[in-house]
Amino acid sequence: MIRSAIVQNKVVRALIRREMKFNLRELNTKRKFFYPLAEPTYGEREVLSALNSMTTYSTTMWDKVKEFEKMFGDKYGGEAVMVNSGSSADLLISFAISEKSGGSLPPGSEILVPSVTWPTHLWSLIMAGFKVKLIDIDPNTLNFDLEHVKRNISKDTRGIFIVHLLGNMGDMRGLTKLCKEKNLVLMEDCCEALGSKFDGEYAGTFGIASSFSFFFSHHLVTMEGGIILTKDNDFAKRCRLLRAHGWDREVSDPAVSAESDIDTRYKFVAWGFNLRPTELQAGFGIEQIKKIDQFQEFRDENAAELEGSINRNSKFLSTMQVSNDVRCSWFAFPIIVNEKAPFSRKQLANFLDQNGIESRPVVAGNLAKQPATKQFPEVTFGALPGADYIHQQGLYIGIHPTTKRNNLKKVVQLLNNYCDQW
Numbered sequence: 552m553i554r555s556a557i558v559q560n561k562v563v564r565a566l567i568r569r570e571m572k573f574n575l576r577e578l579n580t581k582r583k584f585f586y587p588l589a590e591p592t593y594g595e596r597e598v599l600s601a602l603n604s605m606t607t608y609s610t611t612m613w614d615k616v617k618e619f620e621k622m623f624g625d626k627y628g629g630e631a632v633m634v635n636s637g638s639s640a641d642l643l644i645s646f647a648i649s650e651k652s653g654g655s656l657p658p659g660s661e662i663l664v665p666s667v668t669w670p671t672h673l674w675s676l677i678m679a680g681f682k683v684k685l686i687d688i689d690p691n692t693l694n695f696d697l698e699h700v701k702r703n704i705s706k707d708t709r710g711i712f713i714v715h716l717l718g719n720m721g722d723m724r725g726l727t728k729l730c731k732e733k734n735l736v737l738m739e740d741c742c743e744a745l746g747s748k749f750d751g752e753y754a755g756t757f758g759i760a761s762s763f764s765f766f767f768s769h770h771l772v773t774m775e776g777g778i779i780l781t782k783d784n785d786f787a788k789r790c791r792l793l794r795a796h797g798w799d800r801e802v803s804d805p806a807v808s809a810e811s812d813i814d815t816r817y818k819f820v821a822w823g824f825n826l827r828p829t830e831l832q833a834g835f836g837i838e839q840i841k842k843i844d845q846f847q848e849f850r851d852e853n854a855a856e857l858e859g860s861i862n863r864n865s866k867f868l869s870t871m872q873v874s875n876d877v878r879c880s881w882f883a884f885p886i887i888v889n890e891k892a893p894f895s896r897k898q899l900a901n902f903l904d905q906n907g908i909e910s911r912p913v914v915a916g917n918l919a920k921q922p923a924t925k926q927f928p929e930v931t932f933g934a935l936p937g938a939d940y941i942h943q944q945g946l947y948i949g950i951h952p953t954t955k956r957n958n959l960k961k962v963v964q965l966l967n968n969y970c971d972q973w
């Protein structure tokens with residue numbers, strides 16, 4: 552392996568450290584929000600790793616990707632296939648379950664998806680040729696409503712691709728039982744739930760495969776990036792093929808390939824995309840995964856502090872309920888304005904904005920209401936009262952994996968002051 556002197560150099564390291572510290576301070580003084588949705592969590596080690604990849608001319612998918620996949624799979628329980636985003640992870644799962652890529656579901660099969668999720672979760676299934684029925688969420692947990700799932704299973708339903716929204720989890724015991732009884736393929740979008748557990752088991756280990764995102768605001772950051780986790784070797788193999796052109800070089804035994812009349816250096820055995828991550832992203836991942844448990848502890852502490860304020864103001868506000876079975880790895884902190892509150896969600900959002908607290912709707916709100924969804928007859932839905940409620944009454948603010956207690960105290964103070972004035 553080529554050695555990079557740059558990453559060993561004390562002067563370079565000190566320069567990077569100083570520059571990052573200075574720029575972070577600059578960022579903090581110039582930005583509009585004193586409490587933004589997300590804060591940088593990477594440091595000198597991630598940057599040095601990226602530099603090392605660049606100065607040794609090893610930037611495209613190679614050893615660091617393999618190393619990070621191994622670390623991730625060992626920690627969270629399965630085989631991991633890294634890709635360039637969480638959306639790409641959703642896309643590959645959707646294609647890998649399809650008969651056209653060697654999976655079990657025929658095109659046109661109906662898959663159930665919760666109506667409050669990130670749009671690419673939904674588009675992935677449509678792009679892979681499936682029909683999607685949106686199901687309602689429980690407005691208390693923001694996650695799938697098991698009773699609604701049961702009511703919506705038809706003779707055409709072949710699978711369910713749930714999301715663990717904002718790190719919370721629904722009744723996984725009930726859902727896995729139902730999927731077994733009805734012979735449904737279960738998939739999990741864990742892009743907001745790295746580290747969450749149900750009954751002691753990690754999110755992402757209940758179905759055939761799960762997706763994770765490593766975007767800037769997520770639990771673990773690789774700039775852009777994502778990963779698929781599965782316990783099914785054949786599924787992982789299909790994802791590896793789909794990730795890189797359908798090219799067999801990552802998955803085939805060369806001795807077998809050599810018997811083919813195709814030049815084995817360029818042998819394509821499936822259709823595919825190019826959704827490969829870079830070594831720079833994997834280098835970030837390798838450093839970040841070492842810190843992930845500490846990040847999660849900080850997130851827990853910060854969520855508890857915000858929950859305290861919601862309890863104090865429970866006449867007007869609530870947050871999501873986490874059942875005793877769930878160990879929630881908080882992605883963000885939802886605030887639901889009670890319907891009977893004297894102020895609207897919009898008024899609260901404006902107040903937060905004017906006072907330096909960045910907020911967003913609860914993910915995309917009710918996806919059935921988004922203009923893009925209306926373009927696709929493959930997406931069907933009935934009444935979605937839980938999703939409608941969250942669409943109208945919900946927003947979220949950030950949960951940071953750092954201990955900026957003063958910032959958080961200021962957020963709590965502002966929330967309390969706002970509620971007290973009504």
Ligand SMILES: Cc1ncc(COP(=O)(O)O)c(C=O)c1O
Binds near residue numbers: 636638672714740765
């Ligand atoms: C639930 C969910 N699924 C998928 C994604 C897509 O991830 P990415 O932004 O890495 O493409 C996100 C992104 O925020 C998400 O929240």
